Structure formats: structure tokens, C-alpha cells
Amino acid sequence: MGKEVILSVKNLNVNYRVYEGTMKVIDGLNLTVNMGEKVGLVGETGCGKTSTLKSILRIMPQNCIYSGEIYFEGNDMMKMKSDKMRNMRRRNISMIFQDPTSALNPVFTIRDQLYSVIRNSIPERKARNKREVEKIAEKALKEVYLADPQRVLAGYPFQLSGGMRQRVCIAMALATNKDLLLADEPGTSLDVTIQDQVLRLIDELVAEKGLSVLLVSHSLGVVREMTDRIYVMYGGNMVESGPTKELFKEPLHPYTVALLDCVPKLTGEGIRATISGEMVDYLNPSKGCRFAPRCKKALNICHSTKPIQNTVGSSGHWVACHLYE
């Protein structure tokens, strides 16, 4: 890969201390995003997608212990002092949250919240200029097709519809120039047509502003449309990765195959298959492949030894599975 890397996560471990013990959620995760690239991170609910995004921004809850290296444009953010980390959040990385209803503060106006984000991420001299801030806010709201910015600004989150709230969140994330956008299942809590609009909007703005994107989703349809490259995640491990087109054409890992089989097709067959078995028990995860207990093709070695990444072909497609060793 000769392309310039903007984000690279190396050997990330995320554990949560809970009453019953320690939950080993993310276990040695690696991930890179190249400059200008749109990368998808797919997996079922609870597989650690959101934890991955939050650890990139270091906004984990207190009971969380994490280690590893996260490089942004060559600097290890894990080692940064908190004020420097704060500057990264202000100027370089934005995140869009899953549920716009809970992501906006219920007791402050949109104006208050949007202005404080803008003031916080532009140079101080400009931030003191009220007209300047207002101009940026209005432009940001127009970019997300909110027709009446003044009315939106004056309102509280509960006075807006779900779709409008999500647009406001996008406007907050993209109001000032950033380099990387972390999108955590944007629009999942909205109905399908609105979700589609929201995703198209993000796609459009990202292209316009030349951002790199890490898009998290449990929906294969969404990532297929929006990304250049995909990581498939299961139970805190990366199981397969490759260029989007290739991965859909030729999925290798049994989990990826099963995941693709779950997608209902328009051929009238209804839901074709489900993945049987239960989610990973993070308190006592298996020593081998975490998918092994649910895997139909599991070998003996799968239960005892962790699979390594096996490169397939020349396009950067790899799979972590003993079947391909």
C-alpha cells in the first residue's frame, strides 16, 4: 500500500471491568484508514464496533482499560497528553453518533450546542467574532439541507424530527474542517427512507470536503454502497478485510459468508439463513477463534489456537481463519 495512512490502529485491546470480572471485548485489533479512503467496519451488535471508535477518540467510560497504539498522521494518540488529545478532537477528528436523539443535549438550544462546537474548533480570534460563528453555523446547516437555519438554531432537540436531529449532528461534525470522520451507524435509529437520505448526505459531504471516513455499520447494504474497503469484525477480532467489491464477490471467512447469507434478497425467498448460536461470552472468550463455537466448518485447531491473517491475492484481501492456512 503506497498510499498515505491517516489512521492506524495497532494491537488495540479494550477490556471492561464489570462486577463479574473483566470483559475482554477487543482483542488485538488492527486497522488502517488511508488518506481520502472510505473504510467500513461491519459486524453484529455488541462486537465492539462502537468501542473501537470511542477508543480512537479516547472517550471510553471509566471502567474501561485499553492498550495498544493508535496513530493519527504518524502521532500515537494513546500517548498524547489530554490537552493535546483534546486538540485532535477539536481540529482533526469528528464523530457522528448512532442515535441523534440522545446525542444532543436535551436542555440546550441547537444554537448553543452548534456554536460551542464551532467556537471550539476555529482559531480564537475568529471564535470571538459572533458574526463569523453565525455564518459558519448557517452554512453548516444549509449544507445538510436544513432549509430554515434560523428556526433550527432557535429550537431545542425535542422540537425537531429524528431526521432533522441527525442532520444537525452531521452539521456539528462537519461544520469546521476536519480530516477524519468516524461515523457510528448513522441513521440506524431512523426509518429506512430517512436513513438512506442521511447516508447519501454524508457521502456527498465527505466527497466534497475530501475527508477520510471510518464507517461503522451492521448493515452490509450500507457499507457496500459507501465504502472502498471493509473490515469484518466478530467478537472483538478482525476476521476478514478487503476491497469492498472483492469481499462481496468472494467472501472467505465463514462468518462473512454467513453474514452475507443473512441479507434478504429481492428474489422472494425471504430471509435465507440465520447464524445459529450465541454471542461471544466476553468474560471467558475461547482461546482459539472466537467464531469457532458457532462455525459450521470449525476444525479442532479452531478451538485452541488463534488464527493468523492469511493474505489472499494481491489486492490486500486477507482472512483470519485456519481454513485458509
Next chain:
Amino acid sequence: MKRTLWSVAALIGLSILIFSLSRMLPGDPARMALGPRAPEYVVEELRVEMRLDQPLHIQYGYWASGVVRGDFGRSLMTRRAVSQDIRAYLPATIELVIFAATVQVIFGIALGVLSTMYNGRWVDNIIRIVAYLGIVTPAFVFGVIFLLIFGYLWPILPAAGRLSVEPAITGMTTVDSLLKGDFSSFFRAISHFILPGTALAMNGVAQLARVTRSSMVDNLKSDYVDMAFSQGLNESKIMFKYLLRPSLIPSVSMMAMQFAILFSNAFLVELIFNWPGLSRYGVNAMLYKDFNAIIAVVLVLGIVFIIANILADTIIALLDPRIRLQAGKGA
């Protein structure tokens, strides 16, 4: 508007209830007032004068028409008009309670915020343990302890009584001294508040700290706080603005209840610190079966309680636009 009507209805209900209860109590108030050695015919005369010989609803009618004119009848204990007594004692208690409530709001919320900021660390643990102690220790115990330490072992603050400021315009020493522009007596008046006011406030400080903490810690896990952090806002702005405001709503509702509790707890504190207040007056009235005084005190406290609740609702509406704007639509 609707609220005001309801409040009036509640007050009328309260007056009927307390009036009937006081009349149903065993024992003869006329006899109590005159003492065991008064001749029977004198007691009988007083009974007629107090209209104790008439049916209950007629007694209530006479009493209520008096109250509307500001006449609560005569106290059997002090032999003065009850309204006059209340005017003399109420300001002292109100002043004490307001002082205690202020202490509660300032220290309770500050401790709650501090506890949240050090969530799970030793500062938080100490605050939580001390808050437990604060809740289980009655106000009068604090009163006695304070009296011992600051009145006896290390007498730096006035331990008993209340400053009197002449002329008494409102009856509240701090307000009166300020109205006169006399700052030295204003500060002396404040110094008289510190011990009884703080002793009275301790329970509420502890409760408020706990409620504020738990509400803030809950909201700390919310998406909007995560989002504020992800946007790189500075921590104190998130804590004191974006987290504190939505978290204060349960604290405010609790303060309204605390306000009423303060008045009842004030009794022992007033007794210990020799504070000429309404709570002490009210309890004495109950011991003397001084009907008119009892009813008047209960009514006044009822009014105070209603005002405190309306105030709390107003503050909550200011804090939370969802309540403010939805209510606005309904009316």
C-alpha cells in the same frame, strides 16, 4: 393560574382538617388555659367566649371569617393575638430556614459536582461516606456538637440567641440592618446564623450531594456527554454546563421537599440555640393545646410549602425546556 386555584383549595382543605383535628383532641383547652384551680364557672365562661359550646361547623365558620380578616384569634399561651405572635416569630424562622437552604444549595451541589468529578476515586468515596453520616444524624445532634465546639471549646461564634435590630421593619435582622445601611450589624446578624443555620442544613446538604451526584453520574454515561467530549470541549465546560444543568432537575425537586423539612427540623435547633422562632412557638402551642396558635402555625407552614413547590416548579421549567414549552402549549 390553575395552580393558584389548586393551592387555595389545598389550603382550605388543610385548614378544615387541622381545625377538626384540634377540636377532636381530648382535653379541655379552656381548663388548660386557666389552670386546675380556676373555679368551674370561670372555665365555663371562657368556653362560651371561645365558642367551644357550639357545633364544629359553626366554630369553623366563625374562625374562617376571622382568618380572612387576618385574625387568627387569641393565643391561650401568650394571651396575645396569634397574628401578632406569628408576626413576631415567623421572620426569625424564615431567616434561619433561608440561610440553611442557601447553605444546602451551595454546599450540596458543590459536593455533588466534586463527587462526580472524582467519580470512583477517594475524594468521591469520602464525600459519599460523610454524606451517609450527614443523612442519618439528626439536626439537633449537629446543633449540640456545634454548640460544644464553637460555643464552649473554641468560642469564635455567637452560640445562642439572635441579634435584635431596631427598628424592626421586616423583622428579619439581616434585611433590617441592610435597610438601615448598617453593615456591621448585618455581619453580626449573619454570624448569629452560622451555627444554627449550618446545623439545620447538614441533613439537606448530605441528601442534596447524593442526589446531585447520582443524577450527574447517570448522565455522565449519556451520549450527549460523550459527544461533547468527542467534540473536544473543555472538561469544566462540559461538567458545569452540559452535564450539570440537565442533572439538576431531581435536586431542585428535592430542595422543595427539604424546605418543608427544614421548618419542622427547625424546632429542636431553635430550642438548642435559643432562637425565637415559629417552630418553637408551634411546638409549645401543641403542648399547651393552644388551638388558635396551632392552626395558624400549620396554615402558615402550608403556605410556605406551597410557595416552595411553585418556586421549584418554576426553576425546573427554567432548567428544562421540554417542561417549559410543553406546559406553555397546554395553557
